[in-house]
Amino acid sequence: xxxxxxxxxxxxxxxxxxxxTSDNEVFEVEEAVAMKFCTVKxxxxxxxxxxxxxxxxxxxxxxxxxxxxxxxxxITYCKKHLEIKxxxxxxxxxxxxxxxxxxxxxxxxxxxxxxxxLILAANYLNFKEALDFFCRAVASAIQNKSVEYVRKxxxxxxxxxxxxxxKLREEFAWSFEGVDED
Amino acid sequence: MAMILRKVWGSVSNRPGSSSSSSSSSDRNRxxSSSSSSxxxxxxxxGAFDQLxxxxxxxxxxxxxxxxxxxxSVLCKxxxxxxxxxxxxxxxxxxxxxxxxxxxxxAETSLRSGYPLQAFPTQMPxxxxxxxxxxxxxxxxxxxxxxxxxxxxxxxxxxxxxSGKSATFLEFGxxxxxxxxxxxxxxxxxxxxxxxxPSNQPIVVSVPICHYDDTESAKASRRQLKETIYSALFxxxxxxxxxxxxxxxxxxxARRTSGxxxxxxxxxxxxxxxxxxxxxxxxxxxxxxxxxxKLTGFLKELMQLNxxxxxxxxxxxxxxxxxxxxxxxxxxxxxxxxxxxxEITGEGPITLSKERFQTGEILFQPSIGGVRAMGLxxxxxxxxxxxHDAELTSDDAWFKTVVLSGGxxxxxxxxxxxxxELHGLLPASISNGIRVIPPPYGADTAWFGAKLVSNLSxxxxxxxxxxxxxxxxxxxxxxx
Numbered sequence: 001x002x003x004x005x006x007x008x009x010x011x012x013x014x015x016x017x018x019x020x021t022s023d024n025e026v027f028e029v030e031e032a033v034a035m036k037f038c039t040v041k042x043x044x045x046x047x048x049x050x051x052x053x054x055x056x057x058x059x060x061x062x063x064x065x066x067x068x069x070x071x072x073x074x075i076t077y078c079k080k081h082l083e084i085k086x087x088x089x090x091x092x093x094x095x096x097x098x099x100x101x102x103x104x105x106x107x108x109x110x111x112x113x114x115x116x117x118l119i120l121a122a123n124y125l126n127f128k129e130a131l132d133f134f135c136r137a138v139a140s141a142i143q144n145k146s147v148e149y150v151r152k153x154x155x156x157x158x159x160x161x162x163x164x165x166x167k168l169r170e171e172f173a174w175s176f177e178g179v180d181e182d
Numbered sequence: 183m184a185m186i187l188r189k190v191w192g193s194v195s196n197r198p199g200s201s202s203s204s205s206s207s208s209d210r211n212r213x214x215s216s217s218s219s220s221x222x223x224x225x226x227x228x229g230a231f232d233q234l235x236x237x238x239x240x241x242x243x244x245x246x247x248x249x250x251x252x253x254x255s256v257l258c259k260x261x262x263x264x265x266x267x268x269x270x271x272x273x274x275x276x277x278x279x280x281x282x283x284x285x286x287x288x289a290e291t292s293l294r295s296g297y298p299l300q301a302f303p304t305q306m307p308x309x310x311x312x313x314x315x316x317x318x319x320x321x322x323x324x325x326x327x328x329x330x331x332x333x334x335x336x337x338x339x340x341x342x343x344x345s346g347k348s349a350t351f352l353e354f355g356x357x358x359x360x361x362x363x364x365x366x367x368x369x370x371x372x373x374x375x376x377x378x379x380p381s382n383q384p385i386v387v388s389v390p391i392c393h394y395d396d397t398e399s400a401k402a403s404r405r406q407l408k409e410t411i412y413s414a415l416f417x418x419x420x421x422x423x424x425x426x427x428x429x430x431x432x433x434x435x436a437r438r439t440s441g442x443x444x445x446x447x448x449x450x451x452x453x454x455x456x457x458x459x460x461x462x463x464x465x466x467x468x469x470x471x472x473x474x475x476k477l478t479g480f481l482k483e484l485m486q487l488n489x490x491x492x493x494x495x496x497x498x499x500x501x502x503x504x505x506x507x508x509x510x511x512x513x514x515x516x517x518x519x520x521x522x523x524x525e526i527t528g529e530g531p532i533t534l535s536k537e538r539f540q541t542g543e544i545l546f547q548p549s550i551g552g553v554r555a556m557g558l559x560x561x562x563x564x565x566x567x568x569x570h571d572a573e574l575t576s577d578d579a580w581f582k583t584v585v586l587s588g589g590x591x592x593x594x595x596x597x598x599x600x601x602x603e604l605h606g607l608l609p610a611s612i613s614n615g616i617r618v619i620p621p622p623y624g625a626d627t628a629w630f631g632a633k634l635v636s637n638l639s640x641x642x643x644x645x646x647x648x649x650x651x652x653x654x655x656x657x658x659x660x661x662x
Contacts, residue, residue: 139245174319175252
């Protein structure tokens with residue numbers, strides 16, 4: 001988990017941080033939100049180490065690998081994440097339940113196609129909780145499904161020579177037992 | 183269309199991480215199967231999925247679990263190479279609910295060749311932990327029986343621990359005497375208790391440490407014991423039998439193939455030198471006439487001196503197991519007063535003081551218990567001396583690890599004390615680097631060693647004798 005609260009930072013908690021995406025959109029976010037993006041946090045830490053006084057003014061952080069669309073979604077997710085955490089500061093279990101509930105709702109509004117760019121954005125920003133959550137989402141979508149189903153899901157085609165796949169299926173027969181119907 | 187998609191996706195992903203109610207998962211199935219009629223699956227594709235870097239795909243695969251991950255290797259060639267990553271399978275093996283990765287790794291690198299072991303397991307080709315995982319999944323469950331001289335531990339190879347225990351000495355007499363009918367009765371009783379048919383699965387069984395000598399007659403007795411075990415089991419239609427010396431099993435449980443096993447049995451304590459999984463009888467097995475029974479008996483005497491009387495040795499044994507320890511320095515301990523109590527059901531708390539460490543002291547000073555025998559440390563030192571003189575390997579490293587086994591060997595402080603005494607007795611050239619390890623799995627150590635073998639990826643293969651092979655062997659009159 002992040003230790004953003006303990007880390008010394010030039011900016012006070014009410015400060016805003018400005019993020020600029022690859023498609024030149026600018027997002028102004030709370031410092032607490034930005035600090036969940038370890039890539040951004042790292043940027044500040046480095047600044048600190050270099051003794052650059054940056055806390056006072058509007059620092060603009062360029063994010064050349066993130067587009068505005070996934071960033072907007074990630075910021076929403078992050079805000080909610082922090083809110084749930086703050087509301088349940090002394091009850092980890094409650095927090096997990098609330099989080100689970102929110103994540104379930106969240107996924108209802110996300111297209112599978114969006115998931116890839118969300119994963120890439122979360123990965124670039126090094127936002128661990130989100131990355132973990134999206135990976136879980138993909139995993140649960142293909143859990144216990146047939147090979148054919150998963151291939152379609154990933155948009156893949158088999159490139160095995162005839163007989164090769166059958167051989168593998170035989171070798172790993174135990175893992176093909178009890179698969180859900182497509 | 184997009185709306186339906188969202189709904190489907192939402193319900194697909196509706197599977198909460200861990201603490202899911204069963205209703206939500208059936209929900210998911212329902213929506214999913216109804217959707218397949220109206221939606222083509224390709225519209226659910228993740229699209230640009232191949233953009234994801236391998237480490238993220240790995241994260242997803244790790245969350246999938248081993249079974250689904252294995253299946254993913256059939257998707258296409260690039261997935262196959264992604265999935266065959268050894269680190270992934272090491273991760274899955276490390277997260278096995280009740281088998282430690284260290285033990286799995288030890289077994290798969292050192293024990294796969296079967297008996298006799300390969301002296302240099304490092305020369306084996308690089309292991310694919312994916313195949314190992316898969317093979318281990320397909321290994322049939324076995325019955326694992328460690329018939330100790332005092333207690334027999336029995337259970338299933340796929341379970342976390344032995345499922346039961348019975349007092350061998352009471353029910354079956356001395357199982358070390360190879361009497362066919364006695365062994366047959368013994369095995370039949372255990373199978374009965376486990377409620378399994380002998381013919382349904384292989385068995386791994388420990389061979390008691392007995393007939394230690396390197397003489398022809400001892401050799402004949404050992405062979406006879408082993409043959410009797412085999413024929414009793416094959417006559418019960420057990421498909422495959424793996425019988426391994428109890429001391430060797432204890433060593434395996436400690437993840438070693440060479441070392442000295444000190445097994446404190448019911449009647450006697452054996453000091454067994456083992457090199458590459460083979461008992462070095464030529465070097466010599468030392469036997470000391472002090473065992474668990476003697477300690478319990480001695481504690482009973484000591485208690486009687488203090489007017490604490492119990493008819494049942496079981497009660498005394500319980501006190502021994504819960505209150506006794508071995509002093510680091512016996513003389514110094516005598517000047518201390520360290521009373522401790524244990525609640526005996528129906529009797530109230532019993533308090534012991536000096537008896538707590540006097541009991542175990544007879545292992546080192548048998549004379550206080552009225553036994554004429556050498557101390558445990560002397561027996562181990564003697565064994566090490568013989569090992570050193572035998573010059574079986576280029577260095578002495580193989581016998582520097584001492585593994586304790588047997589219930590009584592679980593006495594706190596025993597390993598430390600033995601190590602200390604050995605340093606005092608042996609010249610530095612031999613005692614340097616000595617390590618005494620307490621029983622790695624307590625009283626069930628040998629059972630766990632047997633379990634390790636029974637879960638090997640190529641089990642029963644090289645470890646077992648089948649009924650057919652046994653017939654062939656006896657026909658060819660081969661020595662087994």
